[in-house]
Amino acid sequence: MIVLEHVNKVYENGFHALKDINLEFKKGEITVLIGPSGCGKSTTMKLINALNTPSSGRVLIDGKDISRLNPVELRRNIGYVIQSVGLFPHMNIAKNAGVVPRLKKWDKDKIEQKVNQLLDMVGLDHTTYGTRYPSELSGGQQQRVGVVRALAADPDIILMDEPFSALDPISREQLQDELIRLQQELNKTIIFVTHDMDEAIKIADTIVLMKDGEVIQTGRPDTILRHPANDFVRDFIGSKRLQNESTYEIPLVDEVMITNPVTAFPSRGLAEAIKMMESKRVDSLLIVDRNRQLQGAVSIYRVLDQYGEEGKTVADVMHPVRYSVASGSTLAQAIEIMDSHQLSNLPVVDSNNRFLGLITRGSVVKHLAEVYPTIVPPEQNGEGE
Amino acid sequence: MESEHLTFADFLSYISRNQGLLWEYFLQHIMMVAIGLGLAFIVGVPLGILCSKSKWAAKIILFITNILQVVPSLAMLVVLMLWMGLGTTTVMVGLFLYSLNPITRNTYVGLQQVEASYLESGKGIGMSPFQLLVQVRFPLALTYIMSGLRIAAVIAIGVVTIAPLVGGGGLGREIYAGLNSNNSLRIFAGAIPAAVLAIVADVVLGILQRKMDLSKRKSDGAAPSAAKAQKPA
Numbered sequence A: 001m002i003v004l005e006h007v008n009k010v011y012e013n014g015f016h017a018l019k020d021i022n023l024e025f026k027k028g029e030i031t032v033l034i035g036p037s038g039c040g041k042s043t044t045m046k047l048i049n050a051l052n053t054p055s056s057g058r059v060l061i062d063g064k065d066i067s068r069l070n071p072v073e074l075r076r077n078i079g080y081v082i083q084s085v086g087l088f089p090h091m092n093i094a095k096n097a098g099v100v101p102r103l104k105k106w107d108k109d110k111i112e113q114k115v116n117q118l119l120d121m122v123g124l125d126h127t128t129y130g131t132r133y134p135s136e137l138s139g140g141q142q143q144r145v146g147v148v149r150a151l152a153a154d155p156d157i158i159l160m161d162e163p164f165s166a167l168d169p170i171s172r173e174q175l176q177d178e179l180i181r182l183q184q185e186l187n188k189t190i191i192f193v194t195h196d197m198d199e200a201i202k203i204a205d206t207i208v209l210m211k212d213g214e215v216i217q218t219g220r221p222d223t224i225l226r227h228p229a230n231d232f233v234r235d236f237i238g239s240k241r242l243q244n245e246s247t248y249e250i251p252l253v254d255e256v257m258i259t260n261p262v263t264a265f266p267s268r269g270l271a272e273a274i275k276m277m278e279s280k281r282v283d284s285l286l287i288v289d290r291n292r293q294l295q296g297a298v299s300i301y302r303v304l305d306q307y308g309e310e311g312k313t314v315a316d317v318m319h320p321v322r323y324s325v326a327s328g329s330t331l332a333q334a335i336e337i338m339d340s341h342q343l344s345n346l347p348v349v350d351s352n353n354r355f356l357g358l359i360t361r362g363s364v365v366k367h368l369a370e371v372y373p374t375i376v377p378p379e380q381n382g383e384g385e
Numbered sequence B: 001m002e003s004e005h006l007t008f009a010d011f012l013s014y015i016s017r018n019q020g021l022l023w024e025y026f027l028q029h030i031m032m033v034a035i036g037l038g039l040a041f042i043v044g045v046p047l048g049i050l051c052s053k054s055k056w057a058a059k060i061i062l063f064i065t066n067i068l069q070v071v072p073s074l075a076m077l078v079v080l081m082l083w084m085g086l087g088t089t090t091v092m093v094g095l096f097l098y099s100l101n102p103i104t105r106n107t108y109v110g111l112q113q114v115e116a117s118y119l120e121s122g123k124g125i126g127m128s129p130f131q132l133l134v135q136v137r138f139p140l141a142l143t144y145i146m147s148g149l150r151i152a153a154v155i156a157i158g159v160v161t162i163a164p165l166v167g168g169g170g171l172g173r174e175i176y177a178g179l180n181s182n183n184s185l186r187i188f189a190g191a192i193p194a195a196v197l198a199i200v201a202d203v204v205l206g207i208l209q210r211k212m213d214l215s216k217r218k219s220d221g222a223a224p225s226a227a228k229a230q231k232p233a
Ligand SMILES: Nc1ncnc2c1ncn2[C@@H]1O[C@H](COP(=O)(O)OP(=O)(O)OP(=O)(O)O)[C@@H](O)[C@H]1O
Pocket: A011, A012, A013, A015, A017, A036, A037, A038, A039, A040, A041, A042, A043, A044, A195
């Protein structure tokens, strides 16, 4: 565990960059430092590998004050990934990846084995890429090597300063996914700096929100989204994201219902009703009057049953609709009604009881598929497993 | 003797008749340049490193080496001669002092221009200042250092032709002998090889300089192997 205790940082030019920072970075967690540019994220992170020293206060790793450790030794035991990657252009990929174990004077074979294993793990086949040079790799591939370099000497702690922010959106997503995957396997203590809230929400176990050298809020992503500490946090999260969060959790029936269900006036004859059901391929009709008041419903079976009696209208054979749900109700309420009364569909009505639309099982599934497209398993990834 | 009547054939026959002597001058020429440059390299590179360590050191060292280079070559050699006497050693010390500036300055510039991100990542992953110098900064400064050496070599090959004035050898002997006896054949026999030497040194060191630019290093035959690697996948 890493602890910052009453840390202040005043730069030589008198700038007070960090003001009484107290933080705990838990073992085996990804803690994301986030905040506007210049708020002191990098300054905070660099305290941990002694690239920065506090003007006052202490930095403790597993209870040890790091000001008593040899900074060069300390850094070899902490992985470090930066935005500009900083792979050495004159060393090939294998050399770059193995640079920290070499500094630690590991055995050559052991280094090679470790490097090859890690390169393969991040999707860079070591026989293809090991002998290439950084200029021969894409930005995303280079940063993968940057991550391998940080992992190679098996440090418990890894610092990542906006590691993915220079990448195109697709590579960024991929690397975020990979980081999450790696972390499940490796369980490192990771401190990750970003100013991208989506990235933070995606990868963080804990988010630390900073502003002007101070910590504004610390907590699980979910907690911060649900209970932003103040307007700054709310603004920083973005009203869009807050709203999305709430609507995704509890969509309203109005978003889910089909707005053009098949309806018929009460005066329709049975033959007409069958014709309509046939052409719209439905097994029931909702009967509404000219004021769009819901009168009842007929199923195909009822109509066929009474078909012989000419002159009968749907009003004669319909059954009353006992359940409906008001516009503005949540989908959860609708589903609960459908569930407890074994309904295959549920009309939505406005405050004047006018018919607006229909919730069906199909419409619920369709809505979920739109909101959570990822629950549909991707087809291509099958063979890699 | 009238130069108009001389032909290229005369020149060749002069050279072949005096092959032994000219060859000796040529080797002396090269040797003086090589030793002068070698010394300048051995001293100049550490001086350049020193410059990169402290701003004050840089100011003082570059000021001095700059002055050394600005002094006219003849004046420098004469002053050295007064102090060290006639002879080849005086010439080589002169060349050494002369070459110090381009090598020191280029080493300094080369070390300074290394991108900050390499330095930050080097320091951040736990390189000591010395390891950072040897493993990162120096390799990435090599092309600059080579460029300094190249400038110094071309200057030195020219300057060393005045060596005979302070008792040194080399192709300058032939040139001055030609001047004294008003024999253009001898002047050419000294000047042409000196000029060719300068051009060759410039070209060869230029190639080396480009080879040592490691900032965009590529694996050998990268393009075809990359193409091959993609196909089977
Ligand atoms: N060496 C320094 N000397 C003086 N001031 C500095 C120094 N380094 C950083 N600062 C200042 O300290 C503040 C915090 O810098 P820091 O790099 O930690 O910001 P950051 O949160 O990482 O911002 P960004 O998102 O832009 O990277 C900034 O206002 C910056 O100008």
